[in-house]
Amino acid sequence: MTEPYLGEFEQTVLLAILRVGDDAYAIPILDQIHEHTGRRVARGALYTALDRLEAKGCLRSRVGEPLAERGGRARRYYTVTPGALRALKQARASLLRLWRGLEARLDSKS
Amino acid sequence: MTHPPAVFEWLLSAALARDDRVEMVVGDLHEEFATRAARDGRGRASCWYAAQALTLAVWLPAARRARVHAAAESRRSGDRFMRNSWRDVRSAVRALRKRRGLTAIVTLTLALGLGANAAIFNLIDRLVLRPYPLKDPDAVVLLSETGPRLQYKKEAVSPANFFDWRAHATKLIFLSADAWWDANLVDGGQPERVAGFQVTSGFFEALGAQTALGRTFVRDDETFGRHHVVILSDALWKRRFDADRSVVGRTIVVDGEPHVVIGVMPPRFSFPEGSEIWSPIAFDPQMPPRRDLRYFTVIGHLRPGASLEDAQSEMSVLAARLARDYPDANRDHGVRVFTLLSGMLDEGTGPLLALWQTSALVVLLIACANIANLLLARATERRREIAVRLALGASRFRIVRELLTESALLALVAVPPALGFAWLSLRALRVSMPANILRFVPGFESLGPDFRLVGFTIALAVLTACVFGLIPALQAATSEVAETLKEGGRTATGRQLLRRAIVVAEMSIALPLLVAAGLGVLGTYRFVYGPQGYEPDGVLTMKLVLPERTYPDEPSRRQFMARAVAGLRGIGGVEQAAGVNNMPTSGSNSSRTIEIDGHPAPDPRQLPSVDFRTATPEYFSLLRIPIQRGRAFTDADRQDGAPVVIVSESMARTYWPTEDPIGRRIRAPNGPWLTVVGICGDVIHDWFNRRNTPAMYRPYVQSPGDSFCLLIRTPADPASIAPDARRALLAVDPAQPVFEMMTMRQALKERTIGLRYLAAVMSVFAGIALVLATVGLYAVIAYLMSQRRHEIGVRIALGASRRDVVRLTTGQTLRLTLVGTAIGLALSIALSRLMEAGMIGVATGDIRIFLGFSVFLIGAALVAGYLPARRAAAIDPMVALRVE
Numbered sequence: 004m005t006e007p008y009l010g011e012f013e014q015t016v017l018l019a020i021l022r023v024g025d026d027a028y029a030i031p032i033l034d035q036i037h038e039h040t041g042r043r044v045a046r047g048a049l050y051t052a053l054d055r056l057e058a059k060g061c062l063r064s065r066v067g068e069p070l071a072e073r074g075g076r077a078r079r080y081y082t083v084t085p086g087a088l089r090a091l092k093q094a095r096a097s098l099l100r101l102w103r104g105l106e107a108r109l110d111s112k113s
Numbered sequence: 114m115t116h117p118p119a120v121f122e123w124l125l126s127a128a129l130a131r132d133d134r135v136e137m138v139v140g141d142l143h144e145e146f147a148t149r150a151a152r153d154g155r156g157r158a159s160c161w162y163a164a165q166a167l168t169l170a171v172w173l174p175a176a177r178r179a180r181v182h183a184a185a186e187s188r189r190s191g192d193r194f195m196r197n198s199w200r201d202v203r204s205a206v207r208a209l210r211k212r213r214g215l216t217a218i219v220t221l222t223l224a225l226g227l228g229a230n231a232a233i234f235n236l237i238d239r240l241v242l243r244p245y246p247l248k249d250p251d252a253v254v255l256l257s258e259t260g261p262r263l264q265y266k267k268e269a270v271s272p273a274n275f276f277d278w279r280a281h282a283t284k285l286i287f288l289s290a291d292a293w294w295d296a297n298l299v300d301g302g303q304p305e306r307v308a309g310f311q312v313t314s315g316f317f318e319a320l321g322a323q324t325a326l327g328r329t330f331v332r333d334d335e336t337f338g339r340h341h342v343v344i345l346s347d348a349l350w351k352r353r354f355d356a357d358r359s360v361v362g363r364t365i366v367v368d369g370e371p372h373v374v375i376g377v378m379p380p381r382f383s384f385p386e387g388s389e390i391w392s393p394i395a396f397d398p399q400m401p402p403r404r405d406l407r408y409f410t411v412i413g414h415l416r417p418g419a420s421l422e423d424a425q426s427e428m429s430v431l432a433a434r435l436a437r438d439y440p441d442a443n444r445d446h447g448v449r450v451f452t453l454l455s456g457m458l459d460e461g462t463g464p465l466l467a468l469w470q471t472s473a474l475v476v477l478l479i480a481c482a483n484i485a486n487l488l489l490a491r492a493t494e495r496r497r498e499i500a501v502r503l504a505l506g507a508s509r510f511r512i513v514r515e516l517l518t519e520s521a522l523l524a525l526v527a528v529p530p531a532l533g534f535a536w537l538s539l540r541a542l543r544v545s546m547p548a549n550i551l552r553f554v555p556g557f558e559s560l561g562p563d564f565r566l567v568g569f570t571i572a573l574a575v576l577t578a579c580v581f582g583l584i585p586a587l588q589a590a591t592s593e594v595a596e597t598l599k600e601g602g603r604t605a606t607g608r609q610l611l612r613r614a615i616v617v618a619e620m621s622i623a624l625p626l627l628v629a630a631g632l633g634v635l636g637t638y639r640f641v642y643g644p645q646g647y648e649p650d651g652v653l654t655m656k657l658v659l660p661e662r663t664y665p666d667e668p669s670r671r672q673f674m675a676r677a678v679a680g681l682r683g684i685g686g687v688e689q690a691a692g693v694n695n696m697p698t699s700g701s702n703s704s705r706t707i708e709i710d711g712h713p714a715p716d717p718r719q720l721p722s723v724d725f726r727t728a729t730p731e732y733f734s735l736l737r738i739p740i741q742r743g744r745a746f747t748d749a750d751r752q753d754g755a756p757v758v759i760v761s762e763s764m765a766r767t768y769w770p771t772e773d774p775i776g777r778r779i780r781a782p783n784g785p786w787l788t789v790v791g792i793c794g795d796v797i798h799d800w801f802n803r804r805n806t807p808a809m810y811r812p813y814v815q816s817p818g819d820s821f822c823l824l825i826r827t828p829a830d831p832a833s834i835a836p837d838a839r840r841a842l843l844a845v846d847p848a849q850p851v852f853e854m855m856t857m858r859q860a861l862k863e864r865t866i867g868l869r870y871l872a873a874v875m876s877v878f879a880g881i882a883l884v885l886a887t888v889g890l891y892a893v894i895a896y897l898m899s900q901r902r903h904e905i906g907v908r909i910a911l912g913a914s915r916r917d918v919v920r921l922t923t924g925q926t927l928r929l930t931l932v933g934t935a936i937g938l939a940l941s942i943a944l945s946r947l948m949e950a951g952m953i954g955v956a957t958g959d960i961r962i963f964l965g966f967s968v969f970l971i972g973a974a975l976v977a978g979y980l981p982a983r984r985a986a987a988i989d990p991m992v993a994l995r996v997e
Contacts, residue, residue, distance in 0.1 A: 028137070028141070029137065029138075029141045030141055030144060030145055045168070046141075046165060046168075046169065047168055047169050047172035047173060047176070050134065050138060050169070050172075050173055050176075051172070051173070051176040051177075051180075054134070054176070054177060054180065055180055058180065066136070066137075070140070070144075072143075072144055072147055073140035073141075073143045073144045074116070074122075074139075074140065074143045076136045076137075076139060076140030076143065077136055077137075077140065078137065078140060078141075079134070079136070079137040
């Protein structure tokens with residue numbers, strides 16, 4: 004089975020979910036992205052990406068228990084599917100292959 | 114628990130109603146809102162929430178739709194209602210863009226209407242609903258005594274009663290009192306008079322306020338001798354003490370006595386009345402608190418769990434007991450417990466703002482009528498299109514929905530310019546408000562757009578869209594398909610009737626606004642530029658309050674006044690100088706109860722009361738107040754001479770209607786008899802409630818008070834003398850502050866600012882209404898004419914003269930206008946009642962105004978009707994008939 008193509012932002016979101024672990028829902032995912040990339044991602048962009056990734060089969064979600072601090076609403080937790088994990092690995096590998104031999108050149112320019 | 118703003122939560126939930134993510138999205142925002150509210154405060158968190166909710170409400174459905182579309186172009190699943198709505202919006206956008214001119218006109222009209230409403234809403238919101246930054250506004254209360262002679266809620270409790278209340282109240286905590294205190298602050302630089310209040314312990318706690326530095330007052334600070342401590346406002350601390358944190362513990366000189374600074378309040382705390390310094394209330398054991406003098410304003414905080422009614426019933430019992438125990442002072446006196454908001458609200462503010470909001474709504478209504486008319490005209494043009502669509506099977510519901518979407522979109526487009534318009538008006542209001550008035554209008558400084566205002570404007574826009582969009586939409590949808598297609602779209606009787614009705618309605622609501630504005634302007638002009646009873650031009654005024662410490666007795670005050678007047682008169686270019694305790698326009702007043710020799714009052718407890726003035730001899734000639742009989746004061750009226758008094762014309766008329774008052778005697782109860790030596794003209798002391806009221810004048814030397822105004826008359830520009838005047842007074846006492854130095858003309862203008870605001874705002878509203886109404890009439894007449902081209906062409910062909918045609922159409926205009934005017938006159942009477950409540954006694958129903966504006970409106974309408982009539986008369990019958 005061919006793995007789906009992952010855009011840069013999609014990779015960011017997937018990696019952030021992996022970092023958060025089992026209890027990944029929108030708020031900690033946003034925090035993770037901000038912490039590691041310094042980017043403040045618009046919440047709408049994240050929800051849209053989550054929606055798209057789930058439609059692509061890269062994410063699975065489950066709904067938790069209703070919580071008082073959310074006005075009686077439940078969180079939706081996301082997990083990365085094995086297929087998406089493979090796709091991430093492939094993307095990383097191909098990027099690394101492209102990088103090979105270029106480190107010196109890019110370092111010197113920076 | 115903190116809850117995000119319900120409106121936006123509801124909005125977001127509604128936008129995502131058919132989305133399986135609604136629970137996640139709304140929940141996430143809720144969760145983060147709590148975090149943010151705890152970190153940044155509720156206000157900022159609410160703004161954040163509103164922005165997020167609005168963005169997501171648009172973004173998420175759109176993005177999901179885009180994805181579903183891209184993923185499965187052919188798949189016919191999904192949300193039909195939303196898809197249709199989306200299509201409606203897109204076709205509405207197309208329709209509006211196709212008619213840029215119409216869209217622009219409608220947007221502009223709506224922006225004016227909505228903007229006016231938004232500005233007034235903001236005023237009401239900030240001045241009436243949320244004037245103070247209180248944590249728990251419903252639990253803060255104001256208590257006042259009620260009694261036969263008490264008319265105000267503030268300054269209406271006697272100290273002795275207050276202390277009894279405080280000792281016995283159980284449903285109220287932090288029961289505390291405040292009393293007016295003008296503090297003379299001398300520290301380092303120039304002496305300055307600072308607006309202050311003396312308060313008891315618990316005052317800040319009742320309001321839920323804490324000091325930014327140091328502590329608040331405790332019970333021990335009320336002990337006489339240990340009461341020389343002060344708390345500074347943030348503004349004063351920054352202005353006079355360079356925000357020096359070590360000021361706490363420092364000793365400063367206030368009212369000639371050393372005081373220790375014990376605290377500094379946080380920014381924006383200036384309760385009450387823009388106070389900048391607070392000191393404790395303490396009573397000299399030699400002069401215990403009185404029970405019969407009522408000058409305390411009392412506030413408190415409901416004990417958690419207690420309601421306003423609990424507090425009221427407890428206090429009523431307490432007051433009844435005090436009335437029984439102290440019948441002399443407390444007979445017929447009770448107590449009322451108000452929430453602080455309703456208690457502190459100025460009596461005039463409510464009706465005034467209600468009047469403004471009513472007027473703004475009327476303007477909006479006229480705007481709606483105009484837009485409905487325009488849309489009706491367009492619906493007529495689209496009748497065939499709609500009829501064809503109906504014939505092809507489109508549902509009427511769908512057509513209505515599409516047209517309503519168009520209206521809603523039009524209204525929403527108008528929201529940003531409306532907010533801009535509101536913002537500009539509010540800015541203009543804020544800039545033109547003088548600082549010494551600003552102090553008494555809590556909340557004024559915080560005027561400006563906020564998210565409540567945005568929410569209000571959007572809601573009003575949507576409501577407006579329903580009003581102006583519904584009629585054309587229903588009209589379009591209920592038309593008879595077969596008829597419309599058959600008749601080729603020429604006549605439309607029913608619709609024309611509706612359009613005429615709309616014009617009549619416009620006229621009839623524009624007239625009351627014109628009348629109200631006319632009354633306001635006329636009243637204002639009369640009070641600002643009309644005769645005042647004195648000559649305000651060429652006079653410079655200033656105020657002083659002598660501190661008790663440096664001027665403890667009458668001789669010292671007399672001496673100060675003599676030196677000050679002499680110093681001022683010595684300035685080059687000054688003709689005259691005088692002092693008076695309360696000058697006209699000063700905003701303050703004194704009064705005395707009097708007994709009249711030979712006319713004992715029927716009830717000794719209900720003595721008449723007159724305004725009380727003390728003045729130096731030159732006062733009358735300086736202000737050009739005529740002495741009609743007898744004489745003015747002279748230097749011969751000395752403190753040890755015969756006690757004399759001058760009475761005003763109205764006082765003479767009231768108390769000696771048939772006799773000559775000169776030589777008669779009056780006195781304050783138990784005071785010495787005063788002989789009337791002169792009668793002077795009446796003055797308008799204050800336009801609001803002291804116009805030509807009975808007044809008595811005493812020579813300053815015979816009754817030297819500690820707070821007064823100084824006036825100088827000069828042929829030069831009075832403002833140019835101000836620096837010299839300040840120097841001259843500093844030469845008399847370098848530690849004595851002088852404040853509110855301005856020309857009398859300026860003082861008069863500031864004193865009437867409320868009146869002038871009222872007139873200006875009403876005029877703007879009336880102007881907009883008049884323009885909208887005449888434009889509306891013009892549009893309708895022009896439209897009717899164009900519908901009747903064919904008929905007019907036939908008439909002309911059959912020999913009707915051009916004048917006949919003009920007469921025909923003008924007659925039509927006139928009928929519409931007369932009906933509108935008649936209804937308008939009836940409404941005007943109702944509105945003028947509201948005006949009278951808002952401008953007590955200033956705006957009185959004046960028949961000339963009613964008639965004048967009716968004629969004016971009819972005239973404007975005839976002009977608006979004549980132009981299209983003339984064009985109709987110029988119709989070439991050949992051209993008109995060839996259209997067939």
